[in-house]
Amino acid sequence: MSHDIRRLSERKRRGEPLSAEEIGWLVEAYTAGVIDDAPMAAWLMAVCCSGMTDEETWLLTDAMARSGEMLDLSGLGRPTVDKHSTGGVGDKVTLVAAPIAAACGACVAKMSGRGLGHTGGTIDKLEAVPGLRTDLSAERFLAQAGEVGLVVAAQSASLAPADGKMYALRDATGTVDSRALIAASIMSKKIAAGSAAIVLDVTVGSGAFMRSGDEARALAELMVSVGRRAGRRVSAVLTDMNAPLGRAVGNAVEVTEAVAVLRGGGPDDVREVSLTIAAWMLVAAGIPASFAEARSMAEKTLASGGAVEALAAMIEAQGGDADALDRPMLGHSARETGEWRAEQSGVISRVDARGVGYAALAAGAGRRRKGDDIDPAAGVCLLRVEGDEVEDGEAVAQVMAGSPDGLADALAELDRAIVISDELPPTRALIIDTIPPEDGA
Numbered sequence: 001m002s003h004d005i006r007r008l009s010e011r012k013r014r015g016e017p018l019s020a021e022e023i024g025w026l027v028e029a030y031t032a033g034v035i036d037d038a039p040m041a042a043w044l045m046a047v048c049c050s051g052m053t054d055e056e057t058w059l060l061t062d063a064m065a066r067s068g069e070m071l072d073l074s075g076l077g078r079p080t081v082d083k084h085s086t087g088g089v090g091d092k093v094t095l096v097a098a099p100i101a102a103a104c105g106a107c108v109a110k111m112s113g114r115g116l117g118h119t120g121g122t123i124d125k126l127e128a129v130p131g132l133r134t135d136l137s138a139e140r141f142l143a144q145a146g147e148v149g150l151v152v153a154a155q156s157a158s159l160a161p162a163d164g165k166m167y168a169l170r171d172a173t174g175t176v177d178s179r180a181l182i183a184a185s186i187m188s189k190k191i192a193a194g195s196a197a198i199v200l201d202v203t204v205g206s207g208a209f210m211r212s213g214d215e216a217r218a219l220a221e222l223m224v225s226v227g228r229r230a231g232r233r234v235s236a237v238l239t240d241m242n243a244p245l246g247r248a249v250g251n252a253v254e255v256t257e258a259v260a261v262l263r264g265g266g267p268d269d270v271r272e273v274s275l276t277i278a279a280w281m282l283v284a285a286g287i288p289a290s291f292a293e294a295r296s297m298a299e300k301t302l303a304s305g306g307a308v309e310a311l312a313a314m315i316e317a318q319g320g321d322a323d324a325l326d327r328p329m330l331g332h333s334a335r336e337t338g339e340w341r342a343e344q345s346g347v348i349s350r351v352d353a354r355g356v357g358y359a360a361l362a363a364g365a366g367r368r369r370k371g372d373d374i375d376p377a378a379g380v381c382l383l384r385v386e387g388d389e390v391e392d393g394e395a396v397a398q399v400m401a402g403s404p405d406g407l408a409d410a411l412a413e414l415d416r417a418i419v420i421s422d423e424l425p426p427t428r429a430l431i432i433d434t435i436p437p438e439d440g441a
């Protein structure tokens, strides 16, 4: 049955819930081009203003997941698990947690995104590895999942196409910021990608889309309930994103930092969040029964070198040069480099994640517009972090940029992001909260 999109927008604006049939029609008609962008944008804005019930969010997610191909990973002979982060600055957790989970016996078959606004994307980071392909067909994706047990590919156009189209429109019309739309967007892709278990890393703070713990908890609960309704085993971890995760922000530089963690070094915060997420992935996959066992399994695997081997096997299977992992910056070098220096002695009381994200973006590590090229060598490397004491004139951050203007803009962003004073930063928990799988652990 056909509907009038204008009536649906008016009703939504008044806060009336829509039926399964109406939501199904809306998703199908917009994906097929029967509804134009302008009326769809009005409906999205009505959702942003009036919200959706949990039932409507589920119906929207289900319709979006079914708008394209639904992958079936059930025949792979290993427990399948996916993870998703709601986005952050310096967030290279997938590059560490996914190889750990794969080396512990899970099959991690993951579709990842590109950078969005000030946040980085796993696909852009992986593409900094020379030769590595992320545009895999569904057949290749499934074959690599079976053979290697680890595959990370870009979102294919055939998977949840309704989200691809709606996301681009939300981005262009300022309608990203709705809990129901974010939950439906993320979970429709996760459900269509076929893993039986899903772990959500919901970031909180200045560098995240959710600024407060309450907002993040509400989003996490909504995504978990939608995923469970789709028959998946879902858990969520809320992690702090007020300061960048680790010291590296960019593409090649983040892969290098992730490899350092996989080899037993690297920053403690990246190691801690990655081990926590990897352990929950193992619990969700049903490999050990408890979180404590999973955590110890993840730590042993990391120490054994098994996880870095899993990452190298994945890189080779996707056509990449795994030897590049031994080269500084994967063999890339920046056209321009510069340092941000302290202008007074004191304590670093703030390194604002969003501000550092803007600096990396200005340097060339991200896109200002859809389709822009990114520079794999661009980014920011923090030489000092929150809580460190610094002397007047000391280098606090190194910037790698694609052009002199990019370097100047990035340094100006860091002027706003980094605060030196005589006050210590507030202590913040890195792992804020957890929603375990339904049966505890």
Ligand code: URA
Residues within 6 Å of the ligand: 086, 087, 113, 167, 176, 181, 182, 183, 185, 186
């Ligand atoms: N990431 C997504 O995939 N979708 C959103 O709506 C927000 C973040």
